[in-house]
Amino acid sequence: MNIDDIKDVFQPYEKLIEIKILGETRLVPENNTLLRCFQYLSVESISFGDFCWNGDCLNCQVWVKNGDKEKAVITCRANVQPGMEIVRMSDDIELI
Numbered sequence: 001m002n003i004d005d006i007k008d009v010f011q012p013y014e015k016l017i018e019i020k021i022l023g024e025t026r027l028v029p030e031n032n033t034l035l036r037c038f039q040y041l042s043v044e045s046i047s048f049g050d051f052c053w054n055g056d057c058l059n060c061q062v063w064v065k066n067g068d069k070e071k072a073v074i075t076c077r078a079n080v081q082p083g084m085e086i087v088r089m090s091d092d093i094e095l096i
């Protein structure tokens with residue numbers, strides 16, 4: 001399974017944008033939820049992961065840098081923003 005197999009699940013996007021995940025810069029599709037961006041990066045582990053995709057399970061939760069603090073984000077409900085820095089993730093999110 002690769003990105004071509006799931007291309008229909010993404011919202012239309014024209015470019016990839018940079019975000020940081022645990023200190024590493026990654027390129028992900030603009031205009032999509034963070035969980036879709038994770039799926040873009042790691043097709044199998046997210047597609048077959050334990051995710052409800054509708055805000056109920058919280059398995060997709062991450063913490064994003066927000067000034068000196070961290071803000072919890074439900075990634076299936078939050079769109080990616082350029083430059084966002086994810087500093088912690090739920091154990092259910094496995095990115096390759």
Ligand code: FES
Pocket residue numbers: 050051052053054055056057058059060061074075076077
């Ligand atoms: S995937 Fe279940 S709350 Fe986001």
